[in-house]
Amino acid sequence: MSEAxxxxxxxxxxxxxxxxxxxxxxxxxxxxHTTVIGKSGIGKSVLLKCLSGxxxxxxxxxxxxxSNQAVPQCAYMFQQNALFDSLTVFxxxxxxxxxxxxxxKVALAEKVNDLLExxxxxxxxxxxxxxxSGGMQKRVALARALITSPEIILFDEPTTGLDPQRKxxxxxxxxxxxxRFGFTVLMVSxxxxxxxxxxxxxxxxxxxxIAYWGPPQPLMESPPPELEGFxxxxxxxxxxxx
Amino acid sequence: xxxxxxxxxxxxVSELGELTLFSASSLGSLFLQxxxxxxxxxxxxxxxxxxxxxxxxxxxxxxxxxxLQLYYVxxxxxxxxxxxxxxxxxxxxxxxxxxxxxxxxxxxxxALSAEIGIQRNAEQIDALKTxxxxxxxxxxxPRLYAALICFPILTAMFDIVGIFGGHLTGVSMLGVDxxxxxxxxxxxxxxxxxxxxxxxxxxxGLLTTSICAFQGYFTHTKASIPGARxxxxxxxxxxxxxxIAILASDYLLTSFLLEK
Numbered sequence: 001m002s003e004a005x006x007x008x009x010x011x012x013x014x015x016x017x018x019x020x021x022x023x024x025x026x027x028x029x030x031x032x033h034t035t036v037i038g039k040s041g042i043g044k045s046v047l048l049k050c051l052s053g054x055x056x057x058x059x060x061x062x063x064x065x066x067s068n069q070a071v072p073q074c075a076y077m078f079q080q081n082a083l084f085d086s087l088t089v090f091x092x093x094x095x096x097x098x099x100x101x102x103x104x105k106v107a108l109a110e111k112v113n114d115l116l117e118x119x120x121x122x123x124x125x126x127x128x129x130x131x132x133s134g135g136m137q138k139r140v141a142l143a144r145a146l147i148t149s150p151e152i153i154l155f156d157e158p159t160t161g162l163d164p165q166r167k168x169x170x171x172x173x174x175x176x177x178x179x180r181f182g183f184t185v186l187m188v189s190x191x192x193x194x195x196x197x198x199x200x201x202x203x204x205x206x207x208x209x210i211a212y213w214g215p216p217q218p219l220m221e222s223p224p225p226e227l228e229g230f231x232x233x234x235x236x237x238x239x240x241x242x
Numbered sequence: 243x244x245x246x247x248x249x250x251x252x253x254x255v256s257e258l259g260e261l262t263l264f265s266a267s268s269l270g271s272l273f274l275q276x277x278x279x280x281x282x283x284x285x286x287x288x289x290x291x292x293x294x295x296x297x298x299x300x301x302x303x304x305x306x307x308x309x310l311q312l313y314y315v316x317x318x319x320x321x322x323x324x325x326x327x328x329x330x331x332x333x334x335x336x337x338x339x340x341x342x343x344x345x346x347x348x349x350x351x352x353a354l355s356a357e358i359g360i361q362r363n364a365e366q367i368d369a370l371k372t373x374x375x376x377x378x379x380x381x382x383x384p385r386l387y388a389a390l391i392c393f394p395i396l397t398a399m400f401d402i403v404g405i406f407g408g409h410l411t412g413v414s415m416l417g418v419d420x421x422x423x424x425x426x427x428x429x430x431x432x433x434x435x436x437x438x439x440x441x442x443x444x445x446x447g448l449l450t451t452s453i454c455a456f457q458g459y460f461t462h463t464k465a466s467i468p469g470a471r472x473x474x475x476x477x478x479x480x481x482x483x484x485x486i487a488i489l490a491s492d493y494l495l496t497s498f499l500l501e502k
Contacts, residue, residue: 043353052372075372084361096373099276099380134278 004065005030005184006051006152011060013046020046022208024060028152033178033185035195038205044188047205048154052076065140069178075145079160081137083129083144089124089180090116093143100148112147118180119143119195130180139173146181158179167191171198195218198199250254251286264459267487268386271379281384289350289385289451290392294399296345301400304330304337305407312408313416314477322412326423329408334431334439338401340492343393343446347484351454354385355480356456359473367459377433382455386448393447395413396400445491452483 004027010025020043026035036044049055051062052074083092094112097103103111116122119139124132129140136157145153155174159167171191176197178185189195196202196216204212204219204227212219212227219227272278312328338397358381361367370377406429412418457464464479465472 043422054368054371076369078369080364082365084366085364096375099375144373228414 035199073150075150118205152184268382272383275379285384285388301403305404309408309411323422326426331406339442355454355458359461389447389451393443397443454480
């Protein structure tokens with residue numbers, strides 16, 4: 001595995017007396033896909049929010065190394081996409097560049113149209129988010145995240161509320177675009193074991209700490225005893241369905 | 243009991259402090275962002291242009307009723323000729339700014355609070371932060387400046403239509419002399435009265451827009467229930483608090499301006 005791109009050291013967060021993250025240490029390799037799994041309400045989204053700056057941790061450091069830019073470009077994809085209802089698909093995708101970069105209208109349109117074409121969204125460019133399907137909305141959110149050429153994208157449960165077919169569609173999309181655009185992925189997901197098919201390593205968050213950190217295969221083949229309870233219901237449901 | 247009053251007092255002072263910081267940060271951030279003129283024009287359309295019909299309708303009926311009421315009061319003192327002066331001064335100094343502000347709060351303020359509240363719930367405000375876009379600059383500051391521009395203009399429209407409403411009742415329907423009506427207005431209304439009315443409109447614009455935006459922006463912490471009902475709660479609170487703020491600041495401003 002290559003050297004760490006994102007180093008998290010001693011990251012702690014609490015709400016009142018409740019400890020959510022307890023001195024988390026993680027190394028995310030460059031252009032890798034890491035998935036954080038764990039029970040609902042355990043603090044997975046809090047971890048992403050601490051990394052993106054939406055929440056301030058009590059202690060700990062987050063360091064980007066080997067970054068091409070002085071301030072690494074970090075994008076965030078929200079559970080519900082967080083697209084602006086009153087803006088068209090084109091305007092939503094253009095928003096980060098339009099607001100933050102000095103770029104001519106022609107260059108902006110060219111860049112956005114280019115990305116929309118790559119994500120097969122050209123026909124939806126003039127539509128509003130409410131007028132397109134859930135899957136397309138995900139692609140629009142991804143396009144908005146990609147427009148600033150981020151080095152890392154944080155995905156917060158990107159498949160929430162999607163049927164199994166669309167769920168795999170989103171996973172395929174993330175895997176394909178990661179290969180094509182070469183960004184690092186840190187994802188929070190409940191979709192165990194489906195997500196194991198696209199991730200390089202898994203971080204299992206339990207009681208504020210990383211209970212398992214490593215590739216998904218050993219976890220599938222012989223899960224550690226403390227993880228069995230978490231994985232078994234999913235696996236038994238899968239086998240009964242088959 | 244004393245403890246509860248104390249806690250309420252501290253919470254009120256702390257909320258006022260938060261509101262002041264929120265307004266100051268919003269006011270200070272408009273020109274730090276790109277495309278601010280475009281956003282300002284859109285906000286002027288939302289707050290100003292869309293409120294013109296309701297302002298004109300309410301202004302007209304207020305003038306009509308005021309003309310009628312004051313005519314019968316003045317008749318008792320055989321002073322019908324003072325109708326123009328009474329209608330104009332009441333509207334310019336008091337009724338115009340207050341009614342216009344309440345109308346704008348009902349139409350644009352509630353919409354602003356609900357829109358920002360929904361944006362908060364849909365994580366759009368968080369999305370702006372992750373894109374390194376200042377949410378106050380993007381969502382609130384154009385609306386605040388638009389309110390500072392639109393409130394005095396809409397108040398002026400209300401004043402003019404209201405005075406014509408008073409004319410319609412007093413002169414056209416009840417037979418007050420037209421010359422006396424306009425002459426009394428010309429003689430009694432000074433530029434100071436007009437300035438005081440606009441000062442009130444500016445104050446109401448700043449206060450109500452800040453309150454409505456503040457309630458929407460912090461719907462996740464201000465409402466006791468999350469989601470749609472939370473937004474409904476904070477929108478209602480925004481309208482109620484804005485109305486109270488209009489009347490309370492009107493009293494303070496009137497006391498201050500009349501003493502000068």
